[in-house]
Amino acid sequence: MMKRVGRLVAGETIKLGAQPFLYVALGILAFVTLAAAFLLPLMSGQKPSVWREPHAAMLFSYGFGFGLKTAMFVLVILSSMMFAGEFDRGTIKNLLTRPLTRLEFFVAKCLTVAGLGVLLYGFVFAVAAVYALTFGSVGPVWDDTVYTIQRTEPEITRHFRKAILFSVLSFLAAGFLGILVSNFTESSGYAVATGLVIFVAADLVTGLLKDHAKQKVFFYYASYAIDRLTKLSEGTNASWNQDIDAHLLWLQVPLYSMVLFVPAAYAIFRSRNITA
């Protein structure tokens, strides 16, 4: 089974690699990440001086935060097309009349979405990191008025690692939402539109909720983690929410969301007659 799934994933990689939208999306992600990393410090009044350069962690979090949010949309778009696109083009019948089961096909699609998520995450991370290390300083975070150390380098590194850890699963879960949506319809256009509407609406509604309620939504953790890193690298007195740490909510909520999305998507896919 694993061999067949591996071959399917290789086939998916060929298809994804030839998708013009993927390269357009990567271009947009690079632009958004760089623009945010450049403009946001200026807008928040953090100008470099002889004494002080912006901290790399701060530049990173500005760029990465915006880039990651945009990448989530890209992931939802591409994952929404995963199944619906095959139905739309009729290629599903080519694939399902080969020696493989529907479960293998489904698993391969899920792995492809996970791989795509890692690629997008890694790309935004890399762009933000390169910009931050080029134009920012590493080391401790200094207070620029009294010239005292607000955060030591190990402290910043620890927060950085935590932010990355908290945001990865939350980001990847968006792809599995796309997989679920992709199985609702046989039109990739409708699937993408539905996926985006659900995601944008959920994002807007979440913004209106109290913190306790926000913590039940999987994509909250990506923005929360990057927001914390931004504040900590700016030298403010922000801290991590103890509840989230103690109950591993950053891990549990995205995982439970995936556990909800994936079987539901498979049940729909399994029960479907292929009339494409």
Next chain:
Amino acid sequence: MVAVLRTEGLTKHFGQFKAVEDLNLDVQEGDLYGFLGPNGSGKTTSMRMILRLIRPTAGRVEMFGEDVQADFIGIMERVGALVELPAYYPYLSAVKNLEVLRLISGNVPEARIPEILDTVGLASRMHDRVRTYSQGMRQRLGIAMALLAKPRLVFLDEPTNGLDPEGINHIRQVIQELNRKDGVTFVISSHLLHEIELTCNRIGMIKRGKMIVQDRLDAVIARTVDGLHVACDPKAKAVALLKGRDGIRGVREEADGRLRVSCDAARFGDVNAHLVANGVTVSELTPARQTLEEFFLSQ
């Protein structure tokens, strides 16, 4: 002969609509099986059920002597299919489209891709994106996809759709050569009776979801004989002699001056003997056949 495909009571209902009813297909190894029927008669639905793309309401499917549900993967390693319109990734070239399927199929060498594209006549455009192909070229690509993994049993649903006469002839030759040289069994669904008559050696006719005829093509053609063309003199005497005679269903003069005698093949000798014995000179006696189309419509 071994049955490579057998369906038992295959049935599909969409709500109240009975798309396919109690279909019993029997395809033997090495057959060029023509699955005939007008549009909407249930050919594609039957193929989809056989290939497990849609779930049958009732019935079972056996391929290579095994229940499809029991060993789907093992069976599908020996099966190729083009169901309805050819489907492809338009932003990929023919080579890349086939590469995706090659990877999934397993055990198909890379060299098979240019080989099959050459077979179907796409070698010169193999690296072009499929979105730039004509309809006929897309159809050829669909056939290449079905033949890629060197299957033992191939389902082709309307394979000549969109092909020009030269293309139809080429694909017919490819099918017949694969059948003759490698013993590949083909199930070809079509509403083009003439095309099936030229390509196949066995046919099944489906009408409103029900199989009406299933036999060797020559046996079906023998059943299409429904009388005689008789050139004779004097004609009036011949008409008078044959009208009302036992086993003769009717006699009429045709535009070319010959008589058209409606009777079973068993009566042909009697017709000739009776006319000659009564002084009628018979200069031509040939069987009169219905076309497959007329035969189909008469069922």
